[in-house]
Amino acid sequence: QHGRVKIKSTAQQEEEKRKEREKKLKVYVAARDACFSKRKEGIMDDEALQLTQQLLSSNPDFATLWNYRREILMHMETVKDEDQVQKIYETELSFLESCLKVNPKSYGSWHQRGWVSARLPRPDWARELSLCDRCLSLDDRNFHCWDYRRMVVKMSGVPVDQELGFTDRLIGSNFSNYSSWHYRSTLLPLLHPESPEPPSPSREPPRSSPPPSPPTQSHRVCEEQLLKEYELVQNAFFTDPNDQSAWFYYRWLLGRAEREEMISCVYVSREVERVAVACSRPVNAQSVGLLLVLDGQPQRVEWRSVHPQLKHSPVWICDLPPGTISDVVNEHNLTVHWTEKHTHRDCALYTGRSESWCRDSATDQELFRSELSVEKTSVLQSELQSCNQLQELEPLNKWCLLTIILLMRALDPLGYEKETLAHFRTLKEVDSMRSAYYSDLCSRFMIENTILKMEYAEVRVFSISDKNLTTLCHLDQLLLVTHINVSCNQLQQLPPHFAMLQCLEVLEADNNSIEDLEGLHHLPKLEEVLLKNNKISTLADLQPLASCPKLKRLDLRGNPVAGTANLEVELAQLLPSVMHLLL
Amino acid sequence: MAEEESQSEEFEQIDFLRDRHVRFFQRTLQVLPERYASLETTRLTIIFFALSGLDVLDALDVVDRNVMIEWIYSLQVLPTEEQSNLSRCGFRGSSHIGIPYSTKGPGVLHPYDSGHVAMTYTGLCSLLILGDDLSRVNKQACLAGLRALQLEDGSFYAVPEGSENDIRFIYCAASICYMLDDWSGMDIQKAIEYIRGSLSYDSGFGQGAGRESHGGWTYCAIASLCLMGRLEEALSRQELDRIRRWCIMRQQTGFHGRPNKPVDTCYSFWVGATLELLDVFQYTNFDKNRSFILSTQDRLVGGFSKWPDSHPDPLHAYLGLCGLSLIGEPSLRKVHAALNITQRAFQHLQQLQQTWRDSTVSCSRQH
Numbered sequence: 001q002h003g004r005v006k007i008k009s010t011a012q013q014e015e016e017k018r019k020e021r022e023k024k025l026k027v028y029v030a031a032r033d034a035c036f037s038k039r040k041e042g043i044m045d046d047e048a049l050q051l052t053q054q055l056l057s058s059n060p061d062f063a064t065l066w067n068y069r070r071e072i073l074m075h076m077e078t079v080k081d082e083d084q085v086q087k088i089y090e091t092e093l094s095f096l097e098s099c100l101k102v103n104p105k106s107y108g109s110w111h112q113r114g115w116v117s118a119r120l121p122r123p124d125w126a127r128e129l130s131l132c133d134r135c136l137s138l139d140d141r142n143f144h145c146w147d148y149r150r151m152v153v154k155m156s157g158v159p160v161d162q163e164l165g166f167t168d169r170l171i172g173s174n175f176s177n178y179s180s181w182h183y184r185s186t187l188l189p190l191l192h193p194e195s196p197e198p199p200s201p202s203r204e205p206p207r208s209s210p211p212p213s214p215p216t217q218s219h220r221v222c223e224e225q226l227l228k229e230y231e232l233v234q235n236a237f238f239t240d241p242n243d244q245s246a247w248f249y250y251r252w253l254l255g256r257a258e259r260e261e262m263i264s265c266v267y268v269s270r271e272v273e274r275v276a277v278a279c280s281r282p283v284n285a286q287s288v289g290l291l292l293v294l295d296g297q298p299q300r301v302e303w304r305s306v307h308p309q310l311k312h313s314p315v316w317i318c319d320l321p322p323g324t325i326s327d328v329v330n331e332h333n334l335t336v337h338w339t340e341k342h343t344h345r346d347c348a349l350y351t352g353r354s355e356s357w358c359r360d361s362a363t364d365q366e367l368f369r370s371e372l373s374v375e376k377t378s379v380l381q382s383e384l385q386s387c388n389q390l391q392e393l394e395p396l397n398k399w400c401l402l403t404i405i406l407l408m409r410a411l412d413p414l415g416y417e418k419e420t421l422a423h424f425r426t427l428k429e430v431d432s433m434r435s436a437y438y439s440d441l442c443s444r445f446m447i448e449n450t451i452l453k454m455e456y457a458e459v460r461v462f463s464i465s466d467k468n469l470t471t472l473c474h475l476d477q478l479l480l481v482t483h484i485n486v487s488c489n490q491l492q493q494l495p496p497h498f499a500m501l502q503c504l505e506v507l508e509a510d511n512n513s514i515e516d517l518e519g520l521h522h523l524p525k526l527e528e529v530l531l532k533n534n535k536i537s538t539l540a541d542l543q544p545l546a547s548c549p550k551l552k553r554l555d556l557r558g559n560p561v562a563g564t565a566n567l568e569v570e571l572a573q574l575l576p577s578v579m580h581l582l583l
Numbered sequence: 584m585a586e587e588e589s590q591s592e593e594f595e596q597i598d599f600l601r602d603r604h605v606r607f608f609q610r611t612l613q614v615l616p617e618r619y620a621s622l623e624t625t626r627l628t629i630i631f632f633a634l635s636g637l638d639v640l641d642a643l644d645v646v647d648r649n650v651m652i653e654w655i656y657s658l659q660v661l662p663t664e665e666q667s668n669l670s671r672c673g674f675r676g677s678s679h680i681g682i683p684y685s686t687k688g689p690g691v692l693h694p695y696d697s698g699h700v701a702m703t704y705t706g707l708c709s710l711l712i713l714g715d716d717l718s719r720v721n722k723q724a725c726l727a728g729l730r731a732l733q734l735e736d737g738s739f740y741a742v743p744e745g746s747e748n749d750i751r752f753i754y755c756a757a758s759i760c761y762m763l764d765d766w767s768g769m770d771i772q773k774a775i776e777y778i779r780g781s782l783s784y785d786s787g788f789g790q791g792a793g794r795e796s797h798g799g800w801t802y803c804a805i806a807s808l809c810l811m812g813r814l815e816e817a818l819s820r821q822e823l824d825r826i827r828r829w830c831i832m833r834q835q836t837g838f839h840g841r842p843n844k845p846v847d848t849c850y851s852f853w854v855g856a857t858l859e860l861l862d863v864f865q866y867t868n869f870d871k872n873r874s875f876i877l878s879t880q881d882r883l884v885g886g887f888s889k890w891p892d893s894h895p896d897p898l899h900a901y902l903g904l905c906g907l908s909l910i911g912e913p914s915l916r917k918v919h920a921a922l923n924i925t926q927r928a929f930q931h932l933q934q935l936q937q938t939w940r941d942s943t944v945s946c947s948r949q950h
Contacts, residue, residue: 033681
């Protein structure tokens with residue numbers, strides 16, 4: 001249903017139109033009935049072609065008729081010689097051209113043309129490409145035409161570099177040609193593929209098992225060609241910085257293939273006799289084959305999610321049979337296998353130690369740089385320089401600001417923190433419609449930087465207060481954290497994902513708007529919970545705390561629930577381990 | 584909080600003409616203008632727009648439910664006596680082939696009569712909206728008809744005789760399986776592979792591999808994965824973040840479907856619902872979105888058009904309402920973002936599915 005502009009008309013014009021419509025309708029019904037009775041009798045002749053042609057001219061989306069037409073044409077192939085067949089199909093192509101002139105976006109017409117081109121004894125590919133050129137000159141965003149062109153190119157064996165030249169010409173004459181940039185993105189990796197990366201040490205040789213999720217646009221481009229493309233794209237966005245085509249293409253060029261999946265952390269506690277595993281993506285432990293081996297013996301354990309609501313989670317835990325590792329005198333070696341991805345992680349629990357872990361930190365994995373390429377720093381630096389130059393000329397351009405932020409996070413997230421925050425402030429003014437999204441993005445980056453700082457300091461304390469946070473993320477990176485301070489923010493809940501903080505001992509969350517403590521679910525080491533000035537309103541809201549066996553100190557001052565009658569008595573029953581209660 | 588208050592003040596200024604829209608859909612259900620003749624073969628989808636639109640407006644009382652339900656059942660392609668046509672079962676778009684009217688089996692064999700995947704999808708939705716219990720739907724036949732449409736690469740044809748194949752029909756198939764609570768109608772893994780293969784360099788989804796990203800196909804991809812319950816399995820967190828970014832950038836005032844194209848009312852739903860399914864719809868600008876949708880409202884005949892000063896049509900009228908529903912327009916029912924029916928109709932479906940499960944349990948107990 002394509003847009004039709006309103007035009008006024010007189011009563012007489014209306015009446016004339018009505019008469020014409022009635023006539024058309026009679027003709028349509030007669031033709032349709034004639035068509036079907038012919039088909040019923042199995043007649044496949046020229047008259048049948050004529051009848052279907054009449055109908056399809058006015059209704060090119062009558063799929064059944066195209067099918068009948070194809071049957072007729074296929075039948076004719078069997079009873080006529082090659083020259084006759086060629087002529088019939090050429091006539092069909094002319095007919096289709098007239099259909100496409102009327103409706104250049106008809107699925108039925110394009111599909112038929114593709115079908116004919118594949119069957120024509122002597123196809124004229126140059127003619128087909130010329131049809132595409134004409135169609136695209138009228139509407140360069142007609143994806144039916146682009147798709148058809150791709151098919152023609154494939155079937156006729158047009159070399160990729162020729163098509164690349166075609167996109168060069170289109171882009172050269174008009175940088176703002178999103179469809180051309182798109183087409184280029186599919187051609188480039190074919191012509192200049194990246195050589196595959198060497199395998200990493202933790203990856204086992206693949207056995208014959210079902211392949212992992214197939215890659216998407218992971219077709220990467222070799223470095224030499226990349227540098228040339230950067231130049232092309234820079235010309236584009238310097239010429240017209242407001243056109244998003246070049247910026248999205250640039251983003252893709254700078255982008256990186258997906259990180260390999262791995263177990264990023266294994267944690268084991270003698271005290272609780274529990275193993276916690278963090279995977280690089282949310283999984284379902286049962287279906288991906290998570291396996292625990294202890295001192296060379298595979299263990300029969302039940303993996304469970306940290307919270308019943310999380311069926312898919314990066315973090316999974318299991319309990320070991322009592323007495324297995326509790327004796328502090330014994331050393332133990334654990335291995336967790338992620339069988340679906342053929343990867344594993346070892347963790348040694350030494351004598352005299354009550355806990356142990358083995359991880360690739362976020363810093364090691366360059367987790368928060370994963371947006372951009374493993375390109376040489378020098379390349380990224382020079383790209384950042386170009387973008388900064390543009391930014392001076394076009395200070396209000398949002399694409400430029402976003403790209404600069406991206407490049408800075410790729411080069412040095414902590415080093416560029418101040419500039420990044422400043423750019424976000426500008427971005428929120430310049431593109432105020434999306435300011436809520438940018439705020440969320442900025443919060444995410446601040447959390448990432450806090451994680452990096454924590455890792456750099458080699459401590460297990462995560463502190464991010466007074467940063468206007470409305471949500472928390474990357475909680476799977478906080479598996480080892482013992483102290484967390486998120487006070488003075490705008491959090492409304494501690495969601496189920498919060499239960500990934502399996503080592504948590506102290507929670508400081510004063511001065512937020514927290515109503516919901518679902519995430520404080522069976523946290524085995526949690527001793528102190530500070531929730532002053534939040535929005536906990538009922539006793540039921542405090543229920544999750546009952547699942548934390550070590551809870552000793554609780555501060556509920558400044559919460560609506562503090563006014564509940566008999567609260568102290570109720571809490572004494574609900575939370576018997578709590579010794580220090582502040583209301 | 585302050586932002587919400589000033590938004591609700593501005594809500595008052597542009598008025599939403601509920602009654603006109605009700606009458607627009609009523610007319611859609613009665614007679615369509617001649618220029619819609621080309622849509623005859625897909626008439627059931629237009630009925631769906633009208634019915635679901637009236638449901639969103641909480642105005643289904645203007646519909647004669649029983650008449651509608653009977654008409655929809657007359658479009659079901661049922662198995663013949665010999666069950667020779669199972670791979671062609673489903674629902675048709677209308678009576679244009681000329682099969683004699685009948686709401687019960689056995690089916691009549693006709694060389695060109697077959698279900699169309701989008702008609703089966705909208706047919707089932709329409710029955711649910713009208714409160715029907717789907718007891719006259721031959722579920723096994725529908726699923727057999729669906730299986731016959733899936734190709735090796737995971738995509739679907741629309742009809743068994745063949746047609747173009749792409750991600751739109753995967754969405755229809757996933758919705759059908761979801762509603763019938765039976766995923767034997769499709770090979771989920773293959774469909775997921777096709778969907779992943781359609782993810783483009785800019786992190787939007789095309790109709791298929793190598794094709795240009797588009798708001799409508801992105802909706803089909805994400806909604807299908809959500810209905811299958813496989814969103815986080817099929818796409819990594821980084822991919823999901825990039826998809827969110829591509830979608831959020833589609834808002835100009837309302838939304839467009841592709842970069843450098845004009846905004847169009849229907850994308851307030853296609854892209855809006857995708858953002859909702861990805862948990863970031865709250866970060867869009869509701870005020871500008873609403874203003875644009877209402878600028879395409881036809882104040883005389885009701886309905887919405889794709890652009891201001893164009894003729895309204897049932898598709899844009901329906902999706903315009905859904906777009907408004909997503910941003911919480913007070914007088915509209917909430918819409919289920921993945922299935923594209925009201926939450927009310929969805930709850931009816933859930934109750935139905937519970938009775939189906941209960942009766943399977945009690946059946947197996949008896950044996």
